Amino acid sequence: MNAYTSVPVDPESAAVLAERGLRLAVLDATDDAGLKRWLLADARGFHEVTPTEGTLEVQVEDIATDRVTGVWDASQADPDTPVATVRSWEMGLTVPGGTALGSYAISSVTVSPTHRRRGIARAMLTAELRTAVNLGLPMAMLTVSEATIYGRYGFGPSARQSSYLVDTARAHWTGPSPAGRVQFVSPESLLADGPTVFERTRERSPGEVDRREIWWKRTLGLLPNEPDAHKRGIRAVRYDDADGAIAGFALYEIALQNVSHPGRLKLVDLVAATDDAYAALWRFVIEMDMVNEIDAPLRSVSEPVAWQVSDHRAVRKTGERDHLWLRILDVPVALGARRYTAPGDYVLDVTDDLGFAQGRFLLTVAADGSGRAHPLGAAPAPAGAVEVALSAADLASLYLGGTSAVDLARAGRLTETTPDAAIRLDTALHSAYAPHLSTWF
Secondary structure (H helix, E strand, O other): HHHHHHHOOOOHHHHHHHHOOEEEOOOOOOOOOHHHHHHHHHHHOOOOOOOHHHHHHHHHHHOOOOOOOOOOOOOOOOOOOOOOOEEEEEEEOOOOOOOEEEEEEEEEEEOHHHHOOOOOHHHHHHHHHHHHHHHOOOEEEOOOOOOOOHHHHEEEEEEEEEEEEOOOOOOOOOOOOOOOOEHHHHEHHHHHHHHHHHHHHHHOOOOOEOHHHHHHHHHHHOOOOOOOOOHOOOEEEEEEEOOOEEEEOOOOOOOOOOEEEEEEEEEEEEEEEHHHHHHHHHHHHHHOOOOEEEEEEOOOOOOHHHHHHHHHEEEEEEEEEEEEEEOOHHHHHHHHOOOOOOOEEEEEEEEOOOOOOEEEEEEOOOOOOOOOEOOOOOOOOOOOEEEEEEEEEHHHHHOOOOOOOOHHHHHHEEEOOOOHHHHHHHHOOOOOOOOOOOOOO
16 A cells, blocks of 8 residues: 555545535545546546546546545535545656656646535645645645646646647758667557656656556557547657667657548657657658658657757747646755755745745755755855745746746746845756656646
8 A cells, every 4th residue: 555545634624624514535445436436526527528437447447546535515416426536646756967756746636616616625735735744745746727726825837848830841850860770669568668768868857757557558558448549540669779779769640631641640759768869759750751740749848859950940839838836845855856056055035825835944055966955044144145035836936947036036926135146046946958747647
């Protein structure tokens, strides 16, 4: 049993909801019927098609190892189906420097339209954050469908994602020609080989999270009961370097336009552990016969491929938005987990309405890029220290190195206590690789 499934329901939020005639509870992993009702409520909350029994069977397997929490209203016509849902589990988050920081993933947050404005979401989310603290996890994280909800709970947007459209008629390849080779493989083979390649990319991917086995099976189209029959059209290729070792892979599917050619290639996933693998796989899809467009969602906001084709405008961003939101719960542990790019002393005066990250902290960065942080309280800052005041949510936005402290200062969200503090803090926090999360959770 995972530690996060055995922690009792949060008594504070349970008491708040009980006063309103509602029951907060964690489902037993062996309660298949209860899990299926929870899944139906989750699908309804996101306005999804009602899952079939076969799909529910697959989804129960998906969530059975998670902490599955719901809110029930015994007075409603269907008292066995929850009126609100949330799901959580522990997962590694890659931070600058390549460390995977154990973090609390939160997902499936829904409240029935019949039970809005009753404080249910607040009770659930604060319960989840207190549970994460009880588990000793320094960070909570989620991907969001609405960007206006989670700032009030101390979450800040920390990694962005972009969608790209590539006009292959204009995007003539001018990048390198790697010495390895691209070859077709079965999706089943990547269930075994893919995770190892993905782990090799983590050092250059702040913002990435663990990919669980169920994620691999679903993305590779290996869940037969899933309703997405189009996934049977997924093609898989891998790149082997000059020594014959796998260094990357790509998954794609092609949709014909008006049942004719040319078609549009959707890039489902492209993972490259080396620059050679990246170049070879992008060249492969760009030069695909009978395809005139590539649709590439969930990519980094900074993709080198735009510099590897003859016409820069042929690789066009069609959308950029916030994706991963972080919530710092233990400031010293979180700050000590990542690497930095400028030595010095940095004083962070953090405000937090929920109290988890409240305080004045001293971050000391050594010449080798490692950092140590501890509460400073009212003690004087070291001579020459950089000093700023900001919220817990804005510290979370800065944490992965993809948000500008200067922008936050100009926006009035970060206060500089010492001259040029935002510029100096930016220098220390900067990540050479744009924070990026390639999945949803």
